[in-house]
Amino acid sequence: MPVRKLLLVAALLPGSLLADDVVRVAVASNFIQTAAKLTKHFSETTAVSVRISSGSTGKLYAQIINGAPFDVFLAADTERPRLLEQDGYAVPGTRATYATGSLVLWSRDERLRGRNCREVLQRGDYNRLAIANPETAPYGDAAMQFLVAEGLWQGVSSHVVYGENIVQTLNYAATGNATLAIVAASLMSYPGLPSTVCMWRVPQSSHAALNQQLVLLERAADDEAANSFVEYLRSDRAAAIIERDGYTVVR
Amino acid sequence: MEIFGPLWLSVQLALVTTFVLFLIGTPVAWWLARTAASWKPAAQAIVAMPIVLPPTVMGFYLLILLGPYGAIGSWWFELTGSTLTFSFTGLVIASCIYSLPFAVQPMQNAFESLPRQMLEFAWTQGASKRDAFFSVAVPMSARGFVAAAVLSFAHTLGEFGVVLMVGGNIPGETRVVSIAIYDHVESLQYGAAHQMSLLLLAFAFTVLLGMYMVNRRWSLR
Structure with missing residues (x-):
């Protein structure tokens, strides 16, 4: 050639x-x-x-x-x-x-306007909670540790959907398909994220x-x-x- | 190790999807085979699109469409109080779209190769269009129906990308076998991944082998 x-x-x-x-x-x-x-x-x-x-x-x-x-x-x-x-x-x-890193509980759902995310989670009056797959994603594992430590796991397990990674987890809530998501706090600055309706910082002491x-x-x-x-x-x-x-x- | 849970879920999904696709696909295929409408190519293109489109495109649209703010999802949400995404029903809808061409095309081919005189003869003998369809067209198109059933079933069983995007990985509801395998690989449980994969491999080969054997016998006849 x-x-x-x-x-x-x-x-x-x-x-x-x-x-x-x-x-x-x-x-x-x-x-x-x-x-x-x-x-x-x-x-x-x-x-x-x-x-x-x-x-x-x-x-x-x-x-x-x-x-x-x-x-x-x-x-x-x-x-x-x-x-x-x-x-x-x-x-x-x-x-x-x-x-x-740290975790936040987040929602864009207008129906939660003026309410406390943490309380919504506690009372279980929401549709779906998205967390990352605890088997493969460390932020999912930490989210699960928090839910177990707070005694919420039994109550939420019928609401939980699993994201393949933490960004997909956020996506589930950003598109409104899940009411709540527990995601990395760092994702809150994600461009294009719909405006926050409620957010609660998960205490770092509640997980490894x-x-x-x-x-x-x-x-x-x-x-x-x-x-x-x-x-x-x-x-x-x-x-x-x-x-x-x-x-x-x-x- | 849960192997049969996800596998059984996939089989259920494939069975329901195949059934629904027969109900929807048969009239569509019949119409496509016999119409002279100028927009037939457009209709054919729409039916065939899932073959070409990446599952991510369908998964993305379905996530929006089936979600609580989407056209279909919002209506469903009003009705039932839950979203279509992350549900078995949602997966059935997704799979029907995903596997539509695999049901319609074999049926359409079979209908197109029907000798027109046969139907006309049935009509002249006083059979209603419906009778003629069920007693002449359907038996003579058996091969197309078998191919449509096998392909829709097998293609739905092999679905991955769309489910990954709209399923939410819920055990017993949306964690189908392809997702379970993906999870096992990601979490390094290669043993379980091997078992499930081998089962699917054997299944895919058996089904396709069966179909081609039947096909050969038919064409030799």
């Missing part, structure tokens, strides 16, 4: 196949908004481009151990990063807590801490761009962005 044709083909290929100054990041759904802000800031200062894939922590974990081409994993829990480190999928010593950890994955152990991205995520400037989105960061 003439060189010119080869160049043409090369120009049509996705950038990732040619240059490796691309960092591929797997991000838990609740953090996607913040991750987008962080990567934008990072890319502006370093000229490294970052590609984000999002999903529930459980799904991303399953993809990673089955060979998905990710360099960095921003999970919504500590368990999956720990397992990845233990089983040799992540670079030892790179595991770190980058954010601590929602510590979110990151790891550098084994395939990117020597990748400079990926290493610098992880370093950036643990910087004060990144922490400020993360905190602005409603998380707590231990510095």
